[in-house]
Amino acid sequence: MPAPPDGRGRSRAVLRRCAAALALLYCVVACVSDQHDDTGSARPSTAAGASPAAEQAVRTLVRLAAERIATADSVAAAKWGTGRPVDDPVAEKAVLDAMDTRAARLGMDREVVRRVFEDQIEANKAVQRALHERWEEDSELLPALRPDLVKQVDPVLDRLGGELLEAIRGAGPALSGPRCATVLDRDKALTARSAGLDAVHGDGLDRALAHTCDAP
Numbered sequence: 328m329p330a331p332p333d334g335r336g337r338s339r340a341v342l343r344r345c346a347a348a349l350a351l352l353y354c355v356v357a358c359v360s361d362q363h364d365d366t367g368s369a370r371p372s373t374a375a376g377a378s379p380a381a382e383q384a385v386r387t388l389v390r391l392a393a394e395r396i397a398t399a400d401s402v403a404a405a406k407w408g409t410g411r412p413v414d415d416p417v418a419e420k421a422v423l424d425a426m427d428t429r430a431a432r433l434g435m436d437r438e439v440v441r442r443v444f445e446d447q448i449e450a451n452k453a454v455q456r457a458l459h460e461r462w463e464e465d466s467e468l469l470p471a472l473r474p475d476l477v478k479q480v481d482p483v484l485d486r487l488g489g490e491l492l493e494a495i496r497g498a499g500p501a502l503s504g505p506r507c508a509t510v511l512d513r514d515k516a517l518t519a520r521s522a523g524l525d526a527v528h529g530d531g532l533d534r535a536l537a538h539t540c541d542a543p
């Protein structure tokens with residue numbers, strides 16, 4: 328008959344149980360972190376939907392689209408009174424071409440990238456037009472500062488372009504998944520509320536994300 332464990336035997340048993348628990352925890356963590364491959368794109372985890380990381384990337388996309396919409400105020404102010412039109416097909420083509428080149432280099436779905444950036448541009452122009460109308464009606468609302476488009480706004484648009492591209496890449500197939508529209512709509516509402524967006528910018532954010540989800 329084995330002798331009843333003394334104090335040292337009991338602590339060895341406790342240590343063994345702790346080691347087993349740690350090994351189990353390690354397996355769980357390794358399994359969860361394996362949801363991402365080393366290209367940075369999220370894999371759909373189960374038949375039920377996208378991985379949590381991919382859904383987080385959809386949320387990031389919403390936040391970045393809201394940041395990009397905010398640049399329309401600076402662009403509109405920079406153009407106001409200069410005769411420079413809201414529409415600038417050459418600048419738009421440059422944005423779309425640059426994103427297309429980067430998307431191709433990263434092996435991304437170029438159609439998805441194109442449709443998201445076309446929306447960003449249309450949304451930006453819609454907000455610029457709405458702000459110009461507002462300022463025409465009430466010159467008191469004119470912004471005091473006129474930023475320099477090339478020096479001050481373009482670098483922000485460039486940065487946001489790269490970050491949006493990463494978010495699209497991270498979202499991967501989640502953009503065609505069944506939960507995309509639900510996640511997007513909820514985050515749009517949250518972002519609009521937390522950023523205190525008025526109707527013009529709220530509509531702009533809607534326009535910017537109009538074709539982001541592409542459920543079959």
Ligand SMILES: C=C(O[C@@H]1C=C(C(=O)O)C=C[C@H]1O)C(=O)O
Pocket residue numbers: 402413414415416418419422447448449451452476484
């Ligand atoms: C930002 C500008 O205004 C418009 C919006 C653009 C955009 O959102 O990227 C690009 C070109 C313009 O049609 C600009 O003229 O630079």
